[in-house]
Amino acid sequence: MKTFSNNYDVIVCGGGPSGIAAAVSAARQGVKVALIERFGILGGMMTSGYVNPILGAVEPGSIYDEIMSLLEATNLETRNGREMSVDTEKAKYKLLDFAAESGADIFLQTPVVDVIKEGNRLKGVVIGTQRGLANLQAKVIIDATGDGFVAACAGAEYFVGREGDGKCQPTSLEFTIDNVDESRAFTCWGGSDPVQMPDGRKYSDFCKELNLRGELPKNVSIVRIHRTNSSGERSINATQSNGYDTLTPEGVFGAELELRRQIETVIDFLRKYIPGYEKCKLKATGSALGVRETRRILGDYLISDLDVETGARKKDVVVHNAWFLIDIHNPAGVGQAEGHSQPAKPYDIPYSSLLPKGLDNIITCGRCISGTHRAHASYRVMAICMATGQAAGIAAALSAQMNEPPRELEVKALQKALLKTGAVLFD
Numbered sequence: 001m002k003t004f005s006n007n008y009d010v011i012v013c014g015g016g017p018s019g020i021a022a023a024v025s026a027a028r029q030g031v032k033v034a035l036i037e038r039f040g041i042l043g044g045m046m047t048s049g050y051v052n053p054i055l056g057a058v059e060p061g062s063i064y065d066e067i068m069s070l071l072e073a074t075n076l077e078t079r080n081g082r083e084m085s086v087d088t089e090k091a092k093y094k095l096l097d098f099a100a101e102s103g104a105d106i107f108l109q110t111p112v113v114d115v116i117k118e119g120n121r122l123k124g125v126v127i128g129t130q131r132g133l134a135n136l137q138a139k140v141i142i143d144a145t146g147d148g149f150v151a152a153c154a155g156a157e158y159f160v161g162r163e164g165d166g167k168c169q170p171t172s173l174e175f176t177i178d179n180v181d182e183s184r185a186f187t188c189w190g191g192s193d194p195v196q197m198p199d200g201r202k203y204s205d206f207c208k209e210l211n212l213r214g215e216l217p218k219n220v221s222i223v224r225i226h227r228t229n230s231s232g233e234r235s236i237n238a239t240q241s242n243g244y245d246t247l248t249p250e251g252v253f254g255a256e257l258e259l260r261r262q263i264e265t266v267i268d269f270l271r272k273y274i275p276g277y278e279k280c281k282l283k284a285t286g287s288a289l290g291v292r293e294t295r296r297i298l299g300d301y302l303i304s305d306l307d308v309e310t311g312a313r314k315k316d317v318v319v320h321n322a323w324f325l326i327d328i329h330n331p332a333g334v335g336q337a338e339g340h341s342q343p344a345k346p347y348d349i350p351y352s353s354l355l356p357k358g359l360d361n362i363i364t365c366g367r368c369i370s371g372t373h374r375a376h377a378s379y380r381v382m383a384i385c386m387a388t389g390q391a392a393g394i395a396a397a398l399s400a401q402m403n404e405p406p407r408e409l410e411v412k413a414l415q416k417a418l419l420k421t422g423a424v425l426f427d
């Protein structure tokens, strides 16, 4: 049995899409890495949340491509463009094996509960184990917790929710159904999907009508139905709870209970009204609440609405041509916040948006990086999270090797290392 240490070059907190990419990328640079995950499986929302498909895009050549190939993701062309579908159950093993192969020590069922701080620097983190609390030290710490938990513990400044009223995108619990008749069953990627019912009515209008009639839960005015890579199976993104503060135990509990109550109603709706779904059955549900938005850690740079809308180019680019819609599930009610998802242009993510302001040796990645509420609504998808994880991992490794704080790292050296892995950073 491998013995884990309590002293690392790089500690990655959180084993979701961004954390896995960060840990593997750091370890491949030849440094000693620990990946710490509170659940028993890696994958974050992809596995624990049963979120499928993998959405978004970045310039080809990044670790996202490698992970999609590892997971044998199926490219399902939809009316909304590309959806990469993965087998969630297989992903649980493949992602763990992928991370282990890199040489990183992987702490499972081990929550990070606090940080050990010395001025603006973190000496390490405190983890919870079956033998009690333990300290782990590292030169650089990556916050890939989604919630920005580690940076927040270290005293970083952060935003929660939209500017103005602080309301966050709603939570959802995704689930998978099977026994679907492929010859008749349509799919729907969202409220703007023009797919029609057999009588010519727009399916999204039909969902709204059923919501008003009380045959869909209060907050559910669209039942998104995604094809998966298994015939007769669908991934359902429909349940929705608004207004819970998921940074509190009460909020997590309230949202979880409300969402689990909704699942049966959504399945009844599909069985009763949607062709091809008459005999569908619940196959699996996420084991973790689907939290779209909590803390966004303020960095040296804040990715702005304009950056995402205009496809900004950045000198300290570490992810090139990140793209996804500005997809804001309504924080205050049903449907989309702005009527429908707004367009974005492929934009650059700069290194400075991964560096929490005022802290010396933490790097963020994934959905908690520095940006506005609307920018986050685009970069929060998994393809982009993996790419920011890769950048954070390589930056942390170089910083540890050079004994320099991440902020002092020469950006050109980081970009050179990223280019060497096959990533493309410039037009």
Ligand SMILES: Cc1cc2nc3c(=O)[nH]c(=O)nc-3n(C[C@H](O)[C@H](O)[C@H](O)COP(=O)(O)OP(=O)(O)OC[C@H]3O[C@@H](n4cnc5c(N)ncnc54)[C@H](O)[C@@H]3O)c2cc1C
Binding pocket: 013, 014, 015, 016, 017, 018, 019, 036, 037, 038, 039, 042, 043, 044, 045, 046, 048, 049, 051, 052, 053, 054, 055, 056, 110, 111, 112, 113, 144, 145, 146, 147, 149, 171, 172, 173, 174, 237, 289, 290, 291, 292, 365, 366, 367, 368, 380, 381, 382, 383, 385
């Ligand atoms: C309902 C829902 C639907 C979505 N739909 C899509 C979609 O269709 N396609 C798409 O691409 N994206 C989708 N997203 C967005 C996407 O899934 C997330 O934004 C993305 O997974 C974020 O990646 P991450 O690595 O930052 O965080 P996460 O995936 O949340 O991973 C964070 C990891 O850190 C761990 N962690 C947290 N705190 C601690 C701690 N204290 N100690 C140790 N470990 C910790 C967690 O257990 C988790 O494994 C959806 C999100 C939700 C909630």
